[in-house]
Amino acid sequence: MKIGVARLWHEANSFTPTNIGLGHFQAREFTSGTAAAQVFRGTSVETGGVFRWAERARAELVFSRLAASAPGGTVEQLVLDRIIGEIVEDPELEAVDGLYLSLHGACLGTEDLSPETTLVTRLRARFPELPIVASFDMHCIPTPDLAAALDGATIYRRYPHTDMAETAERALDLLSALVRGGARGRVTLARCGMVLPSFRMGTDGPGPMTEIEALALAEESKAAAHGVPISVYPFASFAYADSPETDSGVLVTNLAPMDADACRMADASARRLVSDMRRLSGDFVPDLPTAEAFLATRPWRDGRRWAILEPSDNPMSGGAGDTPGLLAAALGAELPEGSVFAFFDDPEAVAAAQIAGLGGAVSLTLGGKLDDRFGAPIRVDGTVDRLTDGQFANTGPMETGISVSLGPTAVVRVGPLRIIVTSSCYSPNDPQYFHLHGIDPDRVPVLLAKAKNHFRASFGDVFDAIAQVETPGPAMAEATRLPFRQIPRERLELSR
Structure with missing residues (x-):
């Protein structure tokens, strides 16, 4: 044959x-x-x-x-x-x-x-x-x-x-x-x-x-x-x-x-x-709490390690790694030291971190750059924790063996939070994504990630609990808020 x-x-x-x-x-x-x-x-x-x-x-x-x-x-x-x-x-x-x-x-x-x-x-x-x-x-x-x-x-x-x-x-x-x-x-x-x-x-x-x-x-x-x-x-x-x-x-x-x-x-x-x-x-039918409401409960207070996902900007749903909703909620949430935010696709922010160098101070605007319909950019001040070439190969159970290029990346520390910034849009669904950035997922108390169900393939057993929260974005749960032109509205009734 x-x-x-x-x-x-x-x-x-x-x-x-x-x-x-x-x-x-x-x-x-x-x-x-x-x-x-x-x-x-x-x-x-x-x-x-x-x-x-x-x-x-x-x-x-x-x-x-x-x-x-x-x-x-x-x-x-x-x-x-x-x-x-x-x-x-x-x-x-x-x-x-x-x-x-x-x-x-x-x-x-x-x-x-x-x-x-x-x-x-x-x-x-x-x-x-x-x-x-x-x-x-x-x-x-x-x-x-x-x-x-x-x-x-x-x-x-x-x-x-x-x-x-x-x-x-x-x-x-x-x-x-x-x-x-x-x-x-x-x-x-x-x-x-x-x-x-x-x-x-x-x-x-x-x-x-x-x-x-x-x-x-x-x-x-x-x-x-x-x-x-x-x-x-x-x-x-x-x-x-x-x-x-x-x-x-x-x-x-x-x-x-x-x-x-x-x-x-x-x-x-x-x-x-x-x-x-x-x-x-x-x-x-989804029933997702808003990011603000969920983070306000501080569910990590009992010592459990949480992954909190932002599916509205999940790259595997076509998100662009650009919406600011989850970061905005996180910055006022009294997160534990060592928490991680993955990620923003922002080559300009990475370039600024490269200029500052390891340990250097940076002032960045993150999110809302490609499209401010889902929220305005957020200003943060931090220090550069890590710089990488963005190259790794998947080792998790999904797309195993596929080589990935994030372009140059940076980790910027803002208070208790380490924020990953990349030069291309790729879902943080594989362990090597984090190891590249000097982060051991087994030791992160709270991980905030632009991800959805695929995240569970590698990390379903890594965290004590996983939650999805709603923020404005191109793949939000309340899909009827998006400006559909082709799909008949009655087919979207379950997304209300």
């Missing part, structure tokens, strides 16, 4: 003030060709799973363009056009037996509101009979045209997304079955008519998404008992991608689309799971 592989992975937040350019992809992942792709061998992202699967299946891999950017704003259309064009027109794909696409599913262009649909439908037009299978993030926004153009689909089942590689392997198992059987598959899309908030969506313990994933697997088992090969994957959509297609639902792959009974069973499974998702939708 010769399998083609291509990747377009980006999650777009419509309310983040900056667009994503080519440099954002180049900073994270922008390569092509089988030799270049070797850098992902042994990692826990989808491309790492591809290598693992190929060794097991004894398949030959042909890598086209692999492009991934950290979540952020919408992608400049010329950049998307280039990536899509390179994949669709790649001559190396002419000789493959099947095509695997690693997609996020919630990418938005400055013009094209569903570039994944554009990519897949153009590939289908070029290869009308080729089996094409894709994997998606749990927060994807699949469209009817996208589903119709695919032969199979898989979606992350875990949140935090520690099963990226496994999701790719499951997609490739579907693709292999189609190739070996000389058949085409069918993907059924069923939607709920609502956007599910992600604040209570974790699957690392009891909760509504854990129950929904179990129900999806039960649907697969029911079908298998009747000899019907289907795969059932719920998706939650991404609430901050302002698209008319933004909706939660289910993708069901049927590997026997010519069998009428199999088609009926696949469609029935999709309908039942959508009904279950609607039934459980109220359990997703």
Whole structure:
């Protein structure tokens, strides 16, 4: 078997003030060709799973363009056009037996509101009979045209997304079955008519998404008992991608689309799971205290070590590392000595710290620089505690082995608080992020972080307690306060 592989992975937040350019992809992942792709061998992202699967299946891999950017704003259309064009027109794909696409599913262009649909439908037009299978993030926004153009689909089942590689392997198992059987598959899309908030969506313990994933697997088992090969994957959509297609639902792959009974069973499974998702939708509704109210209680007084998260500016939700709400609340909260704030993306502040040097005094304005809709900049006076080159590799369970460049960084001490300032926007979700800055997470009494559910993958057992608090930002819990133009308002009712 010769399998083609291509990747377009980006999650777009419509309310983040900056667009994503080519440099954002180049900073994270922008390569092509089988030799270049070797850098992902042994990692826990989808491309790492591809290598693992190929060794097991004894398949030959042909890598086209692999492009991934950290979540952020919408992608400049010329950049998307280039990536899509390179994949669709790649001559190396002419000789493959099947095509695997690693997609996020919630990418938005400055013009094209569903570039994944554009990519897949153009590939289908070029290869009308080729089996094409894709994997998606749990927060994807699949469209009817996208589903119709695919032969199979898989979606992350875990949140935090520690099963990226496994999701790719499951997609490739579907693709292999189609190739070996000389058949085409069918993907059924069923939607709920609502956007599910992600604040209570974790699957690392009891909760509504854990129950929904179990129900999806039960649907697969029911079908298998009747000899019907289907795969059932719920998706939650991404609430901050302002698209008319933004909706939660289910993708069901049927590997026997010519069998009428199999088609009926696949469609029935999709309908039942959508009904279950609607039934459980109220359990997703967040009830976050404001940062000011929560910090005013000083929950660390009993000696417990706390991580207090600011999901409204979480980079993995498209935040820009720029909102001042949590820092403003923290500065008046009588934090214990050794507390840490992670982070602000502010190259100018880092440059000022470099000029001052280690131990030097600095006066900085932090937050509200890219966009003051969510709060004005805050003035702080402190001393430079540490300077770094911003280079590390992830060692935690999510995106293991991926190299990260924060650009030059600084740690500035302001009273009892150490504030991390970076030159690029990257979530503080990995232990090496903190070790780079001379910080041992096991010894931090209070960590204030621009993070959300993915934080728990590495730190769920490190802190005695973890809380999420509400502040104004591009990914705030009360999403209806944001200026949506495309998503029908009734789909956002759960976010009130």
